[in-house]
Amino acid sequence: MNNFVYYSPTEFVFGRDTESQAGELAKKYGAKKVMIFFGKGSVVRSGLLKRVEDSLSKAGLEFFEFGGIQANPLIDKAREGVEVAKKENPDMLMAVGGGSVIDTAKAVAAGYYYDGDVWDFYLGKCKPEKALKVSVVLTIPAAGSEGSGNSVITNMQTNKKLGLRMPLLLRPVFSIMNPELTYTLPPYQTACGISDMMAHIMERYFTNTKDVFVTDEFCEGLLRAIIKESPKVFANPEDYEARANIMWAGTMAHNDVCGVGREEDWTSHGIEHELSAIDDTIAHGAGLAVVFPAFLDAALQKNPSKVAQFAVKVFGVQPKANETETAKEGVAKLRAFFKSIGMPVTLTELGAEHVSIDEAVEHLRANRGDSIGFYVQLTMEEVKDLLRAVK
Amino acid sequence: MNNFVYYSPTEFVFGRDTESQAGELAKKYGAKKVMIFFGKGSVVRSGLLKRVEDSLSKAGLEFFEFGGIQANPLIDKAREGVEVAKKENPDMLMAVGGGSVIDTAKAVAAGYYYDGDVWDFYLGKCKPEKALKVSVVLTIPAAGSEGSGNSVITNMQTNKKLGLRMPLLLRPVFSIMNPELTYTLPPYQTACGISDMMAHIMERYFTNTKDVFVTDEFCEGLLRAIIKESPKVFANPEDYEARANIMWAGTMAHNDVCGVGREEDWTSHGIEHELSAIDDTIAHGAGLAVVFPAFLDAALQKNPSKVAQFAVKVFGVQPKANETETAKEGVAKLRAFFKSIGMPVTLTELGAEHVSIDEAVEHLRANRGDSIGFYVQLTMEEVKDLLRAVK
Numbered sequence: 001m002n003n004f005v006y007y008s009p010t011e012f013v014f015g016r017d018t019e020s021q022a023g024e025l026a027k028k029y030g031a032k033k034v035m036i037f038f039g040k041g042s043v044v045r046s047g048l049l050k051r052v053e054d055s056l057s058k059a060g061l062e063f064f065e066f067g068g069i070q071a072n073p074l075i076d077k078a079r080e081g082v083e084v085a086k087k088e089n090p091d092m093l094m095a096v097g098g099g100s101v102i103d104t105a106k107a108v109a110a111g112y113y114y115d116g117d118v119w120d121f122y123l124g125k126c127k128p129e130k131a132l133k134v135s136v137v138l139t140i141p142a143a144g145s146e147g148s149g150n151s152v153i154t155n156m157q158t159n160k161k162l163g164l165r166m167p168l169l170l171r172p173v174f175s176i177m178n179p180e181l182t183y184t185l186p187p188y189q190t191a192c193g194i195s196d197m198m199a200h201i202m203e204r205y206f207t208n209t210k211d212v213f214v215t216d217e218f219c220e221g222l223l224r225a226i227i228k229e230s231p232k233v234f235a236n237p238e239d240y241e242a243r244a245n246i247m248w249a250g251t252m253a254h255n256d257v258c259g260v261g262r263e264e265d266w267t268s269h270g271i272e273h274e275l276s277a278i279d280d281t282i283a284h285g286a287g288l289a290v291v292f293p294a295f296l297d298a299a300l301q302k303n304p305s306k307v308a309q310f311a312v313k314v315f316g317v318q319p320k321a322n323e324t325e326t327a328k329e330g331v332a333k334l335r336a337f338f339k340s341i342g343m344p345v346t347l348t349e350l351g352a353e354h355v356s357i358d359e360a361v362e363h364l365r366a367n368r369g370d371s372i373g374f375y376v377q378l379t380m381e382e383v384k385d386l387l388r389a390v391k
Numbered sequence: 392m393n394n395f396v397y398y399s400p401t402e403f404v405f406g407r408d409t410e411s412q413a414g415e416l417a418k419k420y421g422a423k424k425v426m427i428f429f430g431k432g433s434v435v436r437s438g439l440l441k442r443v444e445d446s447l448s449k450a451g452l453e454f455f456e457f458g459g460i461q462a463n464p465l466i467d468k469a470r471e472g473v474e475v476a477k478k479e480n481p482d483m484l485m486a487v488g489g490g491s492v493i494d495t496a497k498a499v500a501a502g503y504y505y506d507g508d509v510w511d512f513y514l515g516k517c518k519p520e521k522a523l524k525v526s527v528v529l530t531i532p533a534a535g536s537e538g539s540g541n542s543v544i545t546n547m548q549t550n551k552k553l554g555l556r557m558p559l560l561l562r563p564v565f566s567i568m569n570p571e572l573t574y575t576l577p578p579y580q581t582a583c584g585i586s587d588m589m590a591h592i593m594e595r596y597f598t599n600t601k602d603v604f605v606t607d608e609f610c611e612g613l614l615r616a617i618i619k620e621s622p623k624v625f626a627n628p629e630d631y632e633a634r635a636n637i638m639w640a641g642t643m644a645h646n647d648v649c650g651v652g653r654e655e656d657w658t659s660h661g662i663e664h665e666l667s668a669i670d671d672t673i674a675h676g677a678g679l680a681v682v683f684p685a686f687l688d689a690a691l692q693k694n695p696s697k698v699a700q701f702a703v704k705v706f707g708v709q710p711k712a713n714e715t716e717t718a719k720e721g722v723a724k725l726r727a728f729f730k731s732i733g734m735p736v737t738l739t740e741l742g743a744e745h746v747s748i749d750e751a752v753e754h755l756r757a758n759r760g761d762s763i764g765f766y767v768q769l770t771m772e773e774v775k776d777l778l779r780a781v782k
Contacts, residue, residue, distance in 0.1 A: 001406075001631075001632055001635040001636065001639075002406070003405060003406025003407060003409065004403075004405050004406060005402065005403065005404050005405070006402075006403040006405065007401075007402040007403070008399055008400075009399075009400035009402075010398075011396065011397075011398040011400075012395075012396065012397040012398070013396050014394060014395050014396070014397065014651070014652070015392075015393070015394025015395060015652075016394060018394065210632070211632035211633075211635075211636065212636075213616040213619060213620060213636050214612075214613065214616045214636050214639050214640050214643065216616075217609075217611075217612025217613065217615060217616050218608075218609060218612055220608075220612065221605075221608025221609055221611065221612045222605065222608065224608060225604040225605045225607075225608050228604060229604060240392075241392055241601070241602035242602075244392040244602075244652070245392065245602065245603075245604050245605050248392075248605050248651070248652070249605050252605065252648075257643075257648060260405070260639070261405070261406075261635070261639070
């Protein structure tokens with residue numbers, strides 16, 4: 001087990017009607033003027049935004065709106081947010097939405113105290129030293145951003161989708177999580193969220209760090225819980241218990257409780273980000289459903305042991321004499337699971353047949369160098385091959 | 392799943408040599424003058440106290456010592472600590488030790504800002520509204536106090552051992568956890584710690600709250616990891632990986648990641664506290680190794696289902712046609728495990744044959760009323776019977 005720091009200071013307020021506590025919570029954390037981030041209007045239509053604003057008013061807080069954030073959120077929108085924040089001087093940013101909205105709020109939180117371009121942080125040119133407080137009312141269980149210190153933003157001018165990781169600075173101070181708010185999520189978006197949270201667990205699970213039994217158990221248990229609950233939310237989108245387990249699993253998948261003490265991989269995320277950086281209509285979770293099994297197909301050729309463990313522990317595969325065969329059956333089961341919830345497992349099914357594999361992988365090379373990965377190291381040629389195998 | 396708040400803001404700094412960061416961490420959290428709590432001197436003899444003090448000096452911090460805290464820590468010692476703190480005015484309390492030392496520091500942290508007797512908090516007469524910052528250098532993985540907002544203190548004058556739970560106030564700001572510091576723990580104390588942390592998980596696991604799959608998986612996984620790693624630490628006390636997994640499991644057992652969204656039971660802790668309140672030479676963990684299986688024997692008669700699930704998932708018992716039989720085999724395996732690590736499973740083996748069951752249970756009645764429990768409700772007569780069954 002490697003040395004680690006685990007720091008997850010977010011206060012998670014979970015359950016029915018919890019959005020009515022938004023005002024009191026914001027006040028408790030010292031807010032006087034709140035900048036509310038949201039997306040394309042579903043939170044307006046559902047009435048959620050109004051309920052949150054009513055709660056802020058009731059607590060005597062000022063607020064103003066910053067809407068129109070899209071999926072695969074753009075640096076231009078974050079820059080606009082930084083400008084607005086610098087003019088309006090809020091003391092708390094509240095994201096009402098999913099990962100894109102939260103990640104944009106985090107970008108603005110860091111950019112507010114910086115004189116240069118906020119994209120500099122994502123390019124790794126410099127590090128934010130201070131940030132505005134971010135809070136969340138979560139509507140999409142997927143990105144885990146409600147409990148993480150990460151933000152991922154896309155720059156369409158340079159076709160780059162890059163992440164910023166500042167656990168000590170960008171973790172939300174509180175996150176309100178009401179599973180009822182996810183009842184109206186369309187099946188495709190629900191499935192993308194499930195795929196994304198499973199990938200967050202698997203990026204941590206597939207490691208060469210030995211003797212990480214506690215976190216292995218957490219990873220395997222979370223994956224089993226998600227696989228068990230998923231069919232229920234498609235059969236009955238208003239199944240509170242299933243929605244609640246999925247929602248909490250999405251947070252636990254990405255707040256580091258599954259990752260401490262181990263080297264993590266993140267190859268699949270690296271590859272997927274290049275696809276959706278080229279075509280921002282590709283949903284991140286759907287892209288991962290294609291890329292992750294493809295990555296495992298390649299990985300198990302070099303290093304089958306953890307994939308075999310995954311097969312046995314997560315999907316109940318009977319161990320075979322040949323570890324590679326056990327591993328292969330696990331990947332087949334993973335792919336079948338993704339199919340069963342309506343996810344694509346090929347680039348064509350993803351609607352990405354027009355994305356040039358060569359171009360995507362050359363972007364990956366520019367961002368990551370000539371090889372990628374920790375569980376297995378893959379050359380850029382091998383990455384191209386694994387994508388070609390799932391055309 | 393019930394509504395819940397999950398808030399675990401402690402910064403855990405885990406791994407080899409991490410005690411050398413004590414000074415920098417204390418400084419980061421604003422300390423200028425640190426009151427160091429410790430026990431009967433093993434941290435002096437091992438040189439750990441000196442290393443911690445050197446680290447504080449290096450960071451330019453003042454400090455003073457408050458030692459001599461015993462196992463099953465006493466309210467008299469906490470009162471003495473409050474007096475000392477009020478005179479010396481530290482701005483951070485640093486516990487270098489295990490649960491008893493940490494719990495005493497938490498009592499002093501709350502008592503410092505209170506004009507009355509700190510025992511009032513444990514009696515539930517009033518609630519602390521403010522507390523000094525507590526930090527930890529952990530030497531015994533057991534109580535989970537390094538990541539919890541709980542403190543348990545004994546009053547020998549009234550034979551009461553009572554807990555105070557203030558998650559928002561009493562969680563340590565940081566906890567330093569170096570598994571190497573546990574190499575010298577004697578086998579009996581190591582085993583007591585393992586028993587205690589398993590009990591923390593099981594008190595949460597045995598619940599009637601339905602559909603808590605994520606936390607069930609966490610509980611079962613942690614128990615399996617502990618059971619897998621335990622023999623290794625007895626075979627080789629300097630097995631870093633095994634010590635590390637056990638140490639982290641002890642924290643995860645009690646920082647609420649296993650308990651959110653569910654009604655918890657805590658009957659076994661309630662019963663055990665009455666035994667060690669009468670005889671403070673009884674080690675809490677050893678007492679739990681006797682009481683918990685005895686509790687489960689009684690519980691499975693009324694409500695076998697979760698005990699049967701425990702048997703199958705944690706101990707790999709083959710499910711039988713009769714759920715009660717499956718459950719019984721699980722309890723037998725739990726008892727066999729406790730025996731295998733040198734724990735007692737009867738009151739006589741515990742050295743508690745002289746403790747009056749009637750007296751202990753009458754104290755329980757005085758503290759808890761005529762019945763106790765959530766997974767099953769037990770009358771005080773039933774509690775007496777379950778203890779008599781393991782005389």
